[in-house]
Amino acid sequence: MELVAENAPKTETGTTAPASIPQADARHVLHPWADLSSLGTQDALVISTAKGVRVRDSEGKSYLDAIGGMWCMTLGYGREELAEAMADQARKMAYYTPFGDVSSEPAARLAEKLASLSPGDLNRVHFTTCGSTAVESAIRIAHYHFAAQGQPERRHVLSRINAYHGGTYLTQSLSGKSADRTLFHYEAGFVHHLSSPGYDPDRSNLSAEEKLQELLSEMEAEIKRIGPDKIACFIAEPIMASGGVLTPPEGYQKATCDLCHKYGILYISDEVVTGFGRLGHFFASEVRFGLEPDMVITAKGLSSGYQPLGAVLVSDRIASALAKNAPADKPVFSNGFTYSGHPVACAVALANIEIMEREDICGHVRDVGPYFIEKLRELRGEDIVYTVRGDHLMACVECWTGEEIGPTAANMALAQRVDSYCQEAGLLVRPYENLCILSPPLIIERADIDRIVAILADALNRAEADLKAGKL
Structure with a gap:
């Protein structure tokens, strides 16, 4: 069955041209926890391939998956x-x-x-x-x-x-x-x-x-x-x-x-x-x-x-x-x-x-988990980080503008900006309210943990600059 966009243009033979995947998604899919205010106009991130701790979108861009799909991709992608x-x-x-x-x-x-x-x-x-x-x-x-x-x-x-x-x-x-x-x-x-x-x-x-x-x-x-x-x-x-x-x-x-x-x-x-x-x-x-x-x-x-x-x-x-x-x-x-x-x-x-x-995956988590939390806690010095909390390979960075704490509109906008900058740099975190939640695949190594923290630090700095410049 071909995917056809609403009001899609006709081809030279008179048939309706198949929609792109994002178009088909926007027209036909009602996602879990979807933002209904953008239903039909959303521009979904279409993940096409994945291997290890990384996924690739339909445009060929690679991302380090710091949320493990949804807490669940523990052994990583592409396990034969x-x-x-x-x-x-x-x-x-x-x-x-x-x-x-x-x-x-x-x-x-x-x-x-x-x-x-x-x-x-x-x-x-x-x-x-x-x-x-x-x-x-x-x-x-x-x-x-x-x-x-x-x-x-x-x-x-x-x-x-x-x-x-x-x-x-x-x-x-x-x-x-x-x-x-x-x-x-x-x-x-x-x-x-x-x-x-x-x-x-x-x-x-x-x-x-x-x-x-x-x-x-x-x-x-x-x-x-x-x-x-x-x-x-x-x-x-x-x-x-x-x-x-x-x-x-x-x-x-x-x-x-x-x-x-x-x-x-x-x-x-x-x-x-x-x-x-x-x-x-x-x-x-x-x-x-x-x-x-x-x-x-x-x-x-x-x-x-x-x-x-x-x-x-x-x-x-x-x-x-x-x-x-x-x-x-x-x-x-x-x-x-x-x-x-x-x-x-x-x-x-x-x-x-x-x-x-x-492969003693549990032993590996006991080894790298404390390192993951330790490195993330270095971000507590950032002005827009209210706190960092977690245990082994589940963690959260809570954002705030320096005023009210919790999921205020300003704090949520700030966290969304951090998420956007992370995605731009090839890192997927899970934005929820004013939180950046992380749960990487259990096979993650220290080098990728360092990369997660480095990208997050840069995203936090950029979002803070936007806040100070009145762009949020």
């Missing part, structure tokens, strides 16, 4: 082993239904492998298509878990301001980023948001211990206000990713997990971003933060972005309770998706894990 795993499984068996008692070899083997990598007794795996559907499934599992035990009133869910948990109706309701709340409808009856746990010792007037106690006191007060016998679960990213790479005070993750278990509330750790190597481990919950969740969410790096895939890792305790307490007249677990445990996606994920283990 992943492409071959995809092709081999597609030739062998591209798809069959995962419903009921039907499975595939890749799904069974991947579930077994994930159980071996996960913390605690998370030995049961429910496959989904992405992080959003995995989070939604985890909440439904929590609801079913309590309802099957005669506690259907335990349906309330605790989340947090600045959290991001996905793009479905329920997961958008769980998310607490005010910028993402527009004219859609959101669940407010059983979803509750605690304060953002982000703690920046460079900017806070509180000590880490004071901040921790403040957050825990608020959480316990909210539990008592709602009623612990009415709360099903608490869902939390160990480090808030899309919300601005927000790191809680030390001890927060374990302390909130302990508080949940004190009141019989399930703890769901959303490791869509922090898992699969970004913090230097397959899963960060236990080894980095000392907690054993009741469920863990994974996606993105699970397949290194080569295939859409997500999963909920469920504790044996919960899985056993589901089976034991399922209604005798209707014992069906009625949650899942056409492409749950897709054999091609699972085959890629298995190959991805094999490469990560063979």
